[in-house]
Amino acid sequence: MGKTRIRKRIGWLFLTMFIGILCGYVFWGYPTSAQVESQQTQEGSSLKFRTEQDQIQIFQDGKWKPYFVKGMNMGASLPGHYPGELPIQKEDYLRWFGMIHELGARAIRIYTIHQPVFYEALVEFNRKHHDDPLYFMQGIWSPEEALIEKKDAFLPEIRTEFRNEIEAAVGAVYGDITIPEKAGKASGTYRVNAGPYLLAWHVGTEWDPEMVKKTNDIRSGEPRYEGEHFHAKAQATPFESWLAEMLDYTAELESRHGWQHPVTFTNWVTTDPLHHPGEPMIHEDMVSVDPLHIEPVKWDAGYFAAYHVYPYYPDLFRYDETLQNIRNQKGEVDTYKAYLRKLKQHHTDIPVMVTEFGVPSSVGAAHLGPLGRNQGGHDEREQGRINADLLHEIHEEGYAGAVLFTWQDEWFKRTWNTMRYEMPEDSRANWKNELTNESFFGLLAMDAGLENVLTIDGETEDWDKLKSEEKTRVKGGLSGVRDIWMTHDEAYVYFLLQLDEPLRPEQENLLLGIDTLPGGNKAARELPGLQLDEGLEVLIRLGESKESEVKIASNYDFHKRLYGKRYGMLPYSVEEQKDNSGLFLPWKLAVSLEMSPPDTKGTHPFEEISVGQMKRGTTEPGQPGYSSQANWESKGEWVELRVPWMLLGFTDPSTRQVLSYPDQDPALKSTQSEGIRVLAMLQDKATGKIKGVSENQVISLSAGDRYTWPAWSLPKYTERKKESYSIYQKALESIPAYH
Template sequence: MHLLKNRIVISILIIICGIYMWEFWVKPITGPIYTEAVADYKHGNYIHSLELLDRAQRIDPNDAAILALAGWNHLKLGDPKTAEEPYFRRAYELAPYVEDITLGYAYAEIALGKHEQARMLLDKLRQAGVDTPDMLVAQGALYRALGRYREAAEQFQQALSRDPANELAAKNLRELLNVSGDLRNIKVEFAPLVRPAQLQVFFRAKGDFFERKAGANWEPVYFAGVTLSSALPGFYPADSAADPAMYTDWINRIGDMGANSIRVYTIMPPAFYRVLLEFNKSRGSRPLYLLQGIGCGDPPRDDMFNGTYYQQCRNNIRQVIDVIHGRGDVAAGNGHAGGVYTTDVSAWVAGFMVGDPWLSHVVTSNNLLHPDIQKYEGAYVEVPAGTATEIFLAQMVNYTAEYEEGTYNWQHPIAFINWPTLDPLRHPTESTLLEEVAIRRAQGERLPTPTGPFDDDDGVSVDPMKLHAREKFAAGYFASYNVTPYYPDFLNHDPRYLAVRDAEGSNPFLGYLQDLKAHHEGMPLVVSEFGIPSALGIAHFSPAGFDEGGKTETQQGQLLARLSRSVRDSGAAGGMIFEWVDQWFRQSWVQRDYEVPADRRVLWTSPMNPGEHFGIMAEDPHGRATHTLSGSAAEWADQKPWYTESKPGPAVPVGDRYDPSRDLKSLFMDSDEAYLYIRLTVGKLDNDNDGQPDWAQTNYLLGLGTAPQVGGLTYLPFIIPIRFPMGMSYAIQLAGPSSARIWIASTYNPFRIAQVEGIPSQTTLSSKLGWRASVSATGTFEAQISEPNRRRYSRDGRYFPPQRYERGILRYGTLTPGSPDYDTLAEWHANLQSNTIDIRIPWSLLGVTDPSSYKIVAGLERDGTVMTTDASGFYAAAFSYRPLDTARTRPIMEQGHPVSDALPDLAGPASLPVNSIKPYRWAGWSVPRYNLRLKDSYAILQKAMPSLTAPPSRAERPAEAGGVRRGAGARAGR
């Protein structure tokens, strides 16, 4: 027994000695590893810091400091879930009152939206007496996440007062207040609210126009300006550009253009209002007035009286009014910016525009849901008889006036947003879908009965004239319409509108506005949006040339000036050009389905999408400044050639003096957010010295395999058969300034022109539903056709055929101002001095649905959904050939022109080694590069604006002149 006790004691001593030896002699020390990990963290090397901490954790898995630092690294890497569990939660269990651990845990919970848990953690720290700058910053972060921006700003400001070097506090405060520079004297608190004793009205709707208070008098004013959205490339409107210097530049340029007003759709960042106020104070008699939008969005299940939606609209109204009076505390979201707003611009606000241009099915459904809502009597507006939608809008207009006067004792003119689709006029040429289906069936067409909802362009109306301003509403009420000059189709088809002319010819836009103004007689009518895009692609044709796309920047400026004059000549009280700056996030129906994934749409720009290019200021892809199609050697100086010839001269010379033009020297490739760029260098373009390339003697063909092993043909058109097993999906033919196009392989084309079933004399452009791209040895190359205007029927059965164009025709020119070939839409150019041919092809003409992530078209589902696959690279080959007159009349796949030269090099007269064709794979991106640039349209509008912004003359104000204005098409549509 005694021996047993001794053995136990000895064993315990051995264990204790072993533990001592492990802890102090054998066990690795975590201290140096942790110290190195901290240094990596401070230098932003988060991945390496985590690798070190992983080693340290294996040594000591319960060290709270190691766990916490791992959590901070994961937070910095944007992974709050991993930061929370297992790191911060476990560290907090081990050391619940260590500030650094608790703050990290709270930040992780904030990032995960667990705001109540974060509040409890911070409360425990506060109860423990922690009141450091870092604690204040964390509290500010929680307030910011909760949308309590002013309280957040106060916390960040307090943190900076104690720790002026606190970068996180400074960053947050700058973002919330949208300021730059010194933050020491920045104003965070709202000024005390003092309601003026007398009602303040600086603008009023009077008769057909507006008036502005000028001392004791009222002066007439006409609004001529631009609309402004501020989503820069890579962002959506909710993430509006916030750089104060940018707003200073923009507002100064808008003012210098001669505009006197800006329309914004929703709440802008705080810097916008601050800069606007500073500008107006400095400009004296040439200020910029603000037309402020108040959006509601689409109602759930088309019910505008849904309780949550109704209150959200009222909340939006309150927020906007607080913002323009310098007392806004707004959380970003729902398509608008946020922040703390302390700048009062109420004296410069010309009016509010409430609501949205809803689709017709929303209005129809809302009216059907609430048939008993037929009248309304508010303190400011009334509707003796109207639809549920008109009553809803009247209530929102009334609430806007009520809240502003009740809170601030101010009034501003108010309108609701409308558009031609919902106008109160009747348009005989605009049939509804069901009317058109009946007409088409009567013509013999076989088609199923369509299912709703139906978005007709003359099926339901919302009439501003049904709202009457009451005596209490001193600022008054006006009508606001967004009007495009090319759509709806009744602008293009109605003979009464087409018959209206201005100094430049037929002007259906003016005709429609005259008709619209005649209906709104005695009420100011603001055309709150009209525009023309400077895009390569076309989304809708107009018989007057007011097309949605296909216009150069010069043409854009000329048309915008003409349309601006039309707005004024119609008797309207103002017109807002859509829009100041291009917006990459905007979509157009002609491209929308082929721009996927949708969440990456803002990362690139398509010249074929007109919706992106309405701006007077361009958001150019970064390559435009470099690739001007001018032939300059400097533009490609930093690029290595993709192919170079192995020996001089064409591989198969013809033996005439034009062989140098067939000698292909090198091929370069580059790309950016909009285009694939190609440069082809030849021996000599002009060999007969006539000042032109030798197009009659030499043509060029470039094959592009954009979807290798996915879609394309194994042979190219025009030339003798040369096999490409991977498949060539596109062929670029260059045969002269007016004879260049990009063809698409029939096995890769998702569209076809088909006969209308039951009416074989009519055709339509349709999608190949259920189609899969394929590589084939049989087929042809086809023109790329677009159909901006589908076939239509008027209510009386008149047929309007579809309007199509070949979008694959390449425009000749350069991007160099002053050049005789200058064209802002140019896609290719041949330069005699450098003997180069420069090409830029929009990604959308190459089947690319997202160049930033290499997505290309692979097929269509039965429902029309575009299927995509990843592009492994573009295979390119270039050829020169002498066009034979005898072959030109044959089908393009059978012409068989002999090839003179090729890149990569030919192995024989009709042989190109496949392994010599290299795939070009560009660098993808998650952050786009771009440049802002004033378009040529700016200077044109600058010349036009002085006559547009002049106050309306007495003759234009019939109420004062003793007459009544009636447009040329007055009430013709009713």
């Protein structure tokens, strides 16, 4: 009997321990209202955030406080991957949450459902920072492609798809759903309740104006939506009424979990409720989606307006004279500040938040904005300064929050003025195209494999540390050039040249001719007296600051072939189109296409910028001449240079694809290169002559070595806080979270 009682006691002990462990796990995974301070509504729902007139408020220390949301958008990809692959691991999220918390942001916005590890990591992080947690805004992705294609939001299949996505998002946040695998979507078992750390629901994506207008036209007879928690007002359009239904469905599903959070829908300047008489493009001001036409009913957490507002798009920021009447604190005419003021004035008694803004730290640019706030063309210091200025203006104009775009650089991104040059497009995520601005909005750089190994400074110690298989000595130096070494990573081709004497940029140029495939210039105006047995696609000149650039053979020029030959927006002479024309042209990108009626209200010319400048300096932070975009430096007899792949003609270096010469088809084509030949030479500025070359001497380029490399499918990269991180950190510190 005694042994039996002992066994029973041991059994009860193990059962008690098991229950304790289980409860501990449940307690860990499911934060309660006691752990996250909240207020109860009369119906028994918990509130942590709410809207009150034009404020977002947080319940803290037993009372409601006005709260300015300092947020950070976060994407779902890593180098070598696309968002639908959802490659981010729990340890990545935990590391990033720590850096974002250190930055001073306290809210993360995600655009769609992430893998279960996101919610697990957030709860785990916040348990360690329970006095000062990170909150998040859950985005709910709309059926964007179907909406754009079918242009009718009320179609049953679109409505069903969107409602299913809402159900999945609510289930993911509250940890009570298993989402089956589907290509391009998050999936798995969600068992961690992150709901108490939710700040708001952010429903939908940027709305296509033609889709909105078409929906309004063909669904004019639809009854106005009146739900349990959200109504469409009498003046609501059919599309706004449809949106009210989606917000109501989100609120209804959340209420079943005992919580309420503020709700918003995604909007942008293109479909804002303002009229822009100076906007040249008709479709950028053709239709409005007005948050004031929707109202919350029996939803104590409230409702607010959210906009993506960048300072360079649409073109109204440059051309609309009604926005040129406001000056910023520096005394400058500031159309961004003027727009923010007008938008805020429209939204009476409702909070407004800018949930996307910012500029990228890229070589390439895609649009021009006033005050130099362009979509690209900034180094990291400029990126930080502009982002900080925009943040301050958003706060000064009385907005409820500002969510910067974005946390991490994403290599897969494409943009309109480089995507036709990236071939094959399904390799875009495998390399880092410095000309594609969309890949460089992050405060966290995703540096290519050698960017943090080789410092551009004219020194050789870092090259000496490379393994023998990581660098190649190549032939190709003419008189005065003793040696050439080459290597590469996912972003750049690197050159290290040893000269007989130190380079004297005031008296001479260092020229590098690049050959990647048959064709090109065998002679050139820039190379008087020189004849080659093979042609050059690219010519690099290093001299004084304004002279240092990459130029491209005229008949190979990506830009002229697309916008001159194909679209007729640029002059492209017969001479320029000839092989071996002898002409090298500056490397340029389009930043605005030619605009004319009926698509526009008036005629606006084609605009372009040069992107081939080679900046002299160092990539060593804190050193004189530092710039994150430095390309070359010279010390003693050594010259060190890095050149972005696309400037050398590559459309995909991971498979050695370069732009092809044959051009019968309207679309540009690519072909595989056998590698890179380089010809390095010194040119006397006074005479233009190449050192050591007699008049009309034929140089055998074909006798030179080809630098080549194996294809790659899994890129190497390292994370690094950009210089813009610390600048933006100081800007966040200067703005109080509580008013």
